[in-house]
Amino acid sequence: MIEQFFRPTTIEQAMDLKRRFQHQAVWFAGGSKLNATPTKTECKIAISLQNLPMNSIDWDNGTLRIGALTKLQQLRDTPSIPQALYEALGFIYSRHLRNQSTIGGEIAAQQTESVLLPVLLVLDTQLLCADGQLLSLEDYLAAPDDRLLSEIIIKKPFDHCSTGKISHSAAGWAVITAAVAISDNQEYRIALDGVGEKARRLHAIESLTLAGEELEKAVSNAIHPTDNLLGSAAYQRYIVGILISDLLTDCRQKEERSK
Structure with a gap:
């Protein structure tokens, strides 16, 4: 439970408070994560960022x-x-x-x-x-x-990019979220979240420049999910491969339409 709540008006004040309290204090922005499981904070000191000029x-x-x-x-x-x-x-x-x-x-x-x-x-x-x-x-x-x-x-807001989310309901937890981008020099960038502990790029797959069934198979073999409430490991491997292949196809279509 948060017991002390500071409202600095400058970034310097906020940084001074953090140096003073260190790991006892947590940054407090919108508060949607600090008050919700599983990201609820155990810190007793909050440093509010509400008054800082960082919303442009x-x-x-x-x-x-x-x-x-x-x-x-x-x-x-x-x-x-x-x-x-x-x-x-x-x-x-x-x-x-x-x-x-x-x-x-x-x-x-x-x-x-x-x-x-x-x-x-x-x-x-x-x-x-x-x-x-x-x-x-x-x-x-x-x-x-x-x-x-x-x-x-x-840095690359104009690259052709597509993203997708697989979930069992509109408001439910995502089984997988992925994104694919194609740069001007035809380099692929592929990232996903929901498989493993954190979001990550698939650099090894990007360098292969695969498509279709070959891409689906390579992605499925590159990830190592575990069975959970959202689906079996086999299902997750299958659906991730399908999603990323579809996103790459969508990126290519966007690229063709822009020519």
Whole structure:
């Protein structure tokens, strides 16, 4: 239970509080994750980010820059964001939840299933931290910590990209979420979440540039799910291969239509 709640008005104040309380304190943005199982916090001190200036959405020479405190619904309502990102935001079924959750919080929560991380990974997303450090989303996911994220930077917003989610109901947990992107030089980027502990790129599969049944088989052999309440391991391997193959086909169709 949170017993102390601080409301800093500058990033410097927020960082000072975190240095003071360290692991006893948690960043508090929208609060949708800290108060919900299985991401409920055990920290007794919360540092609110509500008053910090980190909720802007800007274009910078073809790069999309999103403040970490931008609410998901605010982002979805923004014109000209990548279509695949718009669709992924809609995978979060509740509009009320989208009005509460922030994009920085969705990344920092490190959920076992996140519908946004695959599309962000294939769009070559980078993260700017409050201390000025810039790192790729993939590097952050590989070694997560409690650093304060200030900006999400999408480097390849115009790449042809498709994303999809498999679930048993619109509001239910995702069995799998995946995304595929094709760059201008025909390089594939493939990411998924729901199989394993965290979202990840499938670099070994990307380099093979496969399609159709060959891609389905390669993806199925590259993942190692376990039986759970959402489906057997065999079902998960099968459905992931089908989904990624379909997304690649959709990307290619988008590419053809744009010529």
